[in-house]
Amino acid sequence: MATPAQALSGVTPEALPTPSLLVDRARLARNIDRMRTRLATLGVPLRPHVKTAKCAEITRLMLAGQPGGVTVSTLAEAHDCLDHGITDILYAVGIVPAKLDAVAALVADGAHVTVLLDAPATARDVASRAAALGLELPVMIEIDSDGHRAGLRPDDPALVEAGRILDAGPGTRLAGVLTHAGDSYQCRSASALEAMAERERVCVVGAAARLREAGLRCPHVSVGSTPTALYATRLDGVTEVRAGVYVFMDLVMAGIGVCSVDDIALSVLTSVIGHQHERGRMFVDAGWMALSRDRGTADQPIDQGYGLLRAPDGGPTPDAPDALVVTATSQEHGIVTARDGAAVDLSRWPVGSRLRVLPNHACATAAQHAGYALLDERGRVETYWPRRGGW
Amino acid sequence: MATPAQALSGVTPEALPTPSLLVDRARLARNIDRMRTRLATLGVPLRPHVKTAKCAEITRLMLAGQPGGVTVSTLAEAHDCLDHGITDILYAVGIVPAKLDAVAALVADGAHVTVLLDAPATARDVASRAAALGLELPVMIEIDSDGHRAGLRPDDPALVEAGRILDAGPGTRLAGVLTHAGDSYQCRSASALEAMAERERVCVVGAAARLREAGLRCPHVSVGSTPTALYATRLDGVTEVRAGVYVFMDLVMAGIGVCSVDDIALSVLTSVIGHQHERGRMFVDAGWMALSRDRGTADQPIDQGYGLLRAPDGGPTPDAPDALVVTATSQEHGIVTARDGAAVDLSRWPVGSRLRVLPNHACATAAQHAGYALLDERGRVETYWPRRGGW
Numbered sequence: 001m002a003t004p005a006q007a008l009s010g011v012t013p014e015a016l017p018t019p020s021l022l023v024d025r026a027r028l029a030r031n032i033d034r035m036r037t038r039l040a041t042l043g044v045p046l047r048p049h050v051k052t053a054k055c056a057e058i059t060r061l062m063l064a065g066q067p068g069g070v071t072v073s074t075l076a077e078a079h080d081c082l083d084h085g086i087t088d089i090l091y092a093v094g095i096v097p098a099k100l101d102a103v104a105a106l107v108a109d110g111a112h113v114t115v116l117l118d119a120p121a122t123a124r125d126v127a128s129r130a131a132a133l134g135l136e137l138p139v140m141i142e143i144d145s146d147g148h149r150a151g152l153r154p155d156d157p158a159l160v161e162a163g164r165i166l167d168a169g170p171g172t173r174l175a176g177v178l179t180h181a182g183d184s185y186q187c188r189s190a191s192a193l194e195a196m197a198e199r200e201r202v203c204v205v206g207a208a209a210r211l212r213e214a215g216l217r218c219p220h221v222s223v224g225s226t227p228t229a230l231y232a233t234r235l236d237g238v239t240e241v242r243a244g245v246y247v248f249m250d251l252v253m254a255g256i257g258v259c260s261v262d263d264i265a266l267s268v269l270t271s272v273i274g275h276q277h278e279r280g281r282m283f284v285d286a287g288w289m290a291l292s293r294d295r296g297t298a299d300q301p302i303d304q305g306y307g308l309l310r311a312p313d314g315g316p317t318p319d320a321p322d323a324l325v326v327t328a329t330s331q332e333h334g335i336v337t338a339r340d341g342a343a344v345d346l347s348r349w350p351v352g353s354r355l356r357v358l359p360n361h362a363c364a365t366a367a368q369h370a371g372y373a374l375l376d377e378r379g380r381v382e383t384y385w386p387r388r389g390g391w
Numbered sequence: 392m393a394t395p396a397q398a399l400s401g402v403t404p405e406a407l408p409t410p411s412l413l414v415d416r417a418r419l420a421r422n423i424d425r426m427r428t429r430l431a432t433l434g435v436p437l438r439p440h441v442k443t444a445k446c447a448e449i450t451r452l453m454l455a456g457q458p459g460g461v462t463v464s465t466l467a468e469a470h471d472c473l474d475h476g477i478t479d480i481l482y483a484v485g486i487v488p489a490k491l492d493a494v495a496a497l498v499a500d501g502a503h504v505t506v507l508l509d510a511p512a513t514a515r516d517v518a519s520r521a522a523a524l525g526l527e528l529p530v531m532i533e534i535d536s537d538g539h540r541a542g543l544r545p546d547d548p549a550l551v552e553a554g555r556i557l558d559a560g561p562g563t564r565l566a567g568v569l570t571h572a573g574d575s576y577q578c579r580s581a582s583a584l585e586a587m588a589e590r591e592r593v594c595v596v597g598a599a600a601r602l603r604e605a606g607l608r609c610p611h612v613s614v615g616s617t618p619t620a621l622y623a624t625r626l627d628g629v630t631e632v633r634a635g636v637y638v639f640m641d642l643v644m645a646g647i648g649v650c651s652v653d654d655i656a657l658s659v660l661t662s663v664i665g666h667q668h669e670r671g672r673m674f675v676d677a678g679w680m681a682l683s684r685d686r687g688t689a690d691q692p693i694d695q696g697y698g699l700l701r702a703p704d705g706g707p708t709p710d711a712p713d714a715l716v717v718t719a720t721s722q723e724h725g726i727v728t729a730r731d732g733a734a735v736d737l738s739r740w741p742v743g744s745r746l747r748v749l750p751n752h753a754c755a756t757a758a759q760h761a762g763y764a765l766l767d768e769r770g771r772v773e774t775y776w777p778r779r780g781g782w
Binding site: 017018019020074094096098099102125182272273274275276285289290292295330333350352369370390 | 487508512674686
């Protein structure tokens, strides 16, 4: 389907419809370079997570100088990668046997798919179904390094039990261990991030050691989250790092201290559609449909509401830099106020004027849109890049 | 694009991929009948809001027995309606002049589009741009009946001023007044809802009277919100009612008391993908990507987390009816616990078993999906209905 943004390539963002999702190429490139440089220093390759951008063109940029494998969170992302010639795919959400027919279809089309699980019973069911489908499926075991979500603790006897089942095959083979330090999003200092990265490393390297002590091969040891990837001081024993949100960065990452607000490459272009003079607030056409309902900064020291306002060129808003936020949303309305409760100078923002909104959580905001208007270094629309949503 | 659900028509939901968005035809029909019957009793036609379902097939069901006009929240919805032969379209989000080129394109394709604004300056700019485009655009003035969002108070002198500008044309004509009692979502009793509906009516009918006293025509007087539409006891002076979420209903509506949990026609089919035995909780493959980040029940007497669990057939979960909720989400993971903090009986829900999640907010959850798997009265997949997202 042709999009308005496609038709408008080469124009200034002022001619884009609103709301539109914008990506600044210069900030995108800077964020990608920063992660590449950081991991090169530590001597570990990146397996970028495509779940944030879900866009083949952006995945290609993330893969520059890397071995070429990716991480996905949906089978739709896997199909999109394969459609664009990327074959080494780690599907990093716990697998269930019913999804193996879809995995087999990807494999038949040339993909090398690795799946994830965290229990002996699941390993047994997956091995059985994979064998019936004629697969010899590489499987990672998920390790819980922070109590955040799924995974086995490294000292759980179920780890070696699951490893033995996967190793015995015939439908599976043990590919390694994987962890995600989701709790790193709760860190508030560089030293806390460094400690979290080290804890993530120690847990998963320890789990690999236990499997190897049991006589099992454990070739891959995978860690990942944007904060720990950027703050790890050593990655001994780790074979790959996964990260996704670093490509855009967002207000949650800025709140943790992982980036500055000026590093955020993703924004939603919006129009002022109304004023409420007696309360000194204004309405924009970016509601939760365009911004998402994510309130990830609500528990951070600086609550950014549903997003921080920027001028149309991406710089701070005049007179009130870093002070205007989307305080409330309905489906297609955002209510803009000053963060400190002071009235907005509405005369600066007549109905029809444009603003940008920086996202709390890039993954969530990007998910509300079908694609990206890419802005070049002069701020002109360079092209339109579609996203691949769904499952 | 072919979807898995399309390929699976006629099968049981067990064969659908997860997560998938389900609609129960029987509940859908019941909700539509209820609104139709209620408004027929009050003698006022419905202009259904398509923003909830964004699906032409569902819009057709909502339009049965009604004049045929719809309400939209985006130009994409307007295009989808026009593609399906629906021409009377009210675009009920404040217009800006830059969007009038797109409106003119719809009009050129045969649509009768009415737009909305709430300030004399905007009326002037819209009239000027509409005239330049050769339009004679019907315009509604938005009235603020509850301080919830946009609109003019009925006693604001700007109301008659805006009316005169629109009436003078040549690009515009005054079509009427419109209000949305968004604050009705805060009501907690039938009497509060009745009072809110009456306040909505009095405000907008009063605004129409002021315009008429000033010698202006004000043919249309439009009110709407699902709670006030269902609880209004009289609608004298009102010419149409707008409502959208009633078609699916959701946990927020159940929390207000507008429907029962069993009336909710929309759910997300999900698979159990893991267990955390020591905490008695389980993981499902419906995270915020499938459910949305909406926490609309957080401030209600019963907090439903990110959604209430149902058995695969849509009935209450065995042993723990109305007690299991999605307590936390990441992108593709939902964490399920008992609402009272008690451990879930994980033996009942092995990895790979299926559940449904009822949404807090139907508009937000549906927005995360490309379409609906429609279930017939026997619970089999009848067909797949696509949604029209974007702007």
